[in-house]
Amino acid sequence: MKHTTVVAGLEVQVFTTDAFKTSTKPILALFVLHGRLGSTESENVRSLITTVVKAAGEHEGEKDLMIVAFDHRNHGTRLRSKAANLGFEENDNHASDMYSILAKDVSFLIDFLESYLFPAAERRVVEWGVAGISLGGHSAWMVAAADPRVTLVVPIIGCPDYLGLIEARATALGIAIGPPHFPDSLMKVLKAKALTALPYRSTAGENPFLGKKVLVLSGGSDPVVPWAASRAFVEGLEVGPRGSKEVKVFEGVGHAVGQGMVDGLVAFVLGDLACGRMF
Template sequence: MEPTKQTLLVGGLLVDVYSHPTSSSSSTDPIHALFFLHGRFESAQEKHLVDTVKVLFDESYGSGWGERKKDLIVVAFDHRNHGMRLVDQKRNFAWSSDPAENNDQHAVDMYTIQTGTAEDVSFLIDHLPSFLYRSGERTIVEWGMGGTSLGGHSTWIALSREPRLTLGIPIIGCPDYTKLISRRAQASGIPFSPPYFPTSFKTYIETYDPAQLPYRAKDASNPFLGKKVLVLSGKEDKLVPWVASAEFVEGLEVGEGGY
C-alpha cells in the first residue's frame, strides 16, 4: 500500500502531507509529524523522496503495514526557488568555470534558502494543525525534521532555532557553514571575502550559524539539549565532506534526554 497524500495551501505555500492508508479519520490518537525536505535542484515531488516517505511508514507501522508503533504524518514542501517556487534556476548553481553555470552569489543564495526553509518549518508548526484538524479533533504531540543535502543543511539550522523540533535527521548536511563553504570557495578559486562573502553575511553566520552556538554546553543555552539527532554522511563525499561537520558532531552535547 502507498501512503495517502493530501496537498494543502498554507499561507500561499503548497504542502504535501502523507499519512498511512489505514489511519482512521475518526481516531483521536496523538500525531507525530516529520518534515522531510529534498535536495538542491530537486522538488517535493521527487520519486526518491516519496520512496523515503514509504520507508518511514514501514518503520513506523511495522513491516508489512502491520501493527502501528506511532501515528505518523510526513510533511514535504519545496525549498524556496525550487519546484513550484522556482524563480531563477541559475541562483541554485554553485561557482563554476563555465559562465553559463556560474553563480557568483552561491554562498549567500544557498544559505538564505536554508534559513528560509527553517523559517518555513516554524511557520508550518504554527499553522499546519489549523488546516489539518480544523475542529481540533487531533493533536500533534511531536515535531521532527529530516532532509537530504540542501534539506540536511536546513535540518541543522531548524534544529538550532526551533525548540518544538525534538528530532532531526540531517542526511548529507553540514552544521558548520563557514567550514563547508570556505572549503568549496578555495576549491573553486574564490576568495573568502566581498563581494562573494559580504561583511554583513559573514557577521550573520558568525552570530547565528549552528556551529557558532553553545552546542557543547550542558545547560539551557544549548539549543540541541534534549534532542534526538541521526547524522548520516558520506565518508567519500567531496561536495559535503565529513571533515567540515566532524568537530561539531563529535562535540555536540544533547544531554541525558537526547540521543
C-alpha cells in the same frame, strides 16, 4: 495516503498511513526536506517518504506518523531563477543564495499547519521532527537549533557548519573569502547565526540541542558535503541525559542516499513511534 493543502500560498504535501484517517493516536509530524536543485517530486525524496510511511503502516506504535513535504524557496513549484540555485562556478551569489533559503518555512508551518489540517482539534501533534537530504540536511540542523519544538532531527548528507562548508567550497575553487562572493553583510549574518553545541553543563549559554534525538547519516566519501566538514561539530554535540545521538558514516558512499541511510531513518522513526506521548 497523500493530501495536499495550501498554507498562506505555500503548497504542502502530507503523507500518512491508511490507518491514519480513523486513528486517534497522538502524532509525530516529520518534515522531509529535499536537496538543492531538487523538489518534493525528486526520486530520492519520494522513495524515502514511501519507504518510511509503508514501514510505519506495518508497525504498531503509540504514535501515528505524518510526513510533511514542501518545496524549498526557489525550487520546484516555487522556482523563479534557475541560476540562483547553481554553485560558485556559475553563480557569484552562491553563498548568499543557498543560505537564504535554508529552513525558513518549517517553523512557520509548525505555527499554522495543525489549524489547517485539524481545525476542530480532531488530532494533536505531540512531536515535530525534521529530516532532510543535502540542502534539506543543512536545513534540518538549522531549524533544530532555532526551534525548541523540533525534538527529532535527521540530517542526511547535510552539514551543521554552513560557514565552514561554503568557505571550503570557495577555497577549493580559488575564490577569496570576501566580496563579491562573500559580502561583509552576509558574513555578519553567517557568524551571528552559526550553530553552537555547548556542553549541556556549560554556563556559557543554553545548548539548543539538549533533550533532542539526533540521527546523523553521512557518506564517508562525499565530495560535495564531506564528513570532515561536520565531524568536529557532531562529535562535540551534547544532547544531555534526556536526548540521544546516533552517528552513522557510511564508508564508500558519496553524495547520495544509500540504502543503509534509508534503513537507519526507518529504524529511528519506528523507534520513536513506539514511545508514548511527548509534551
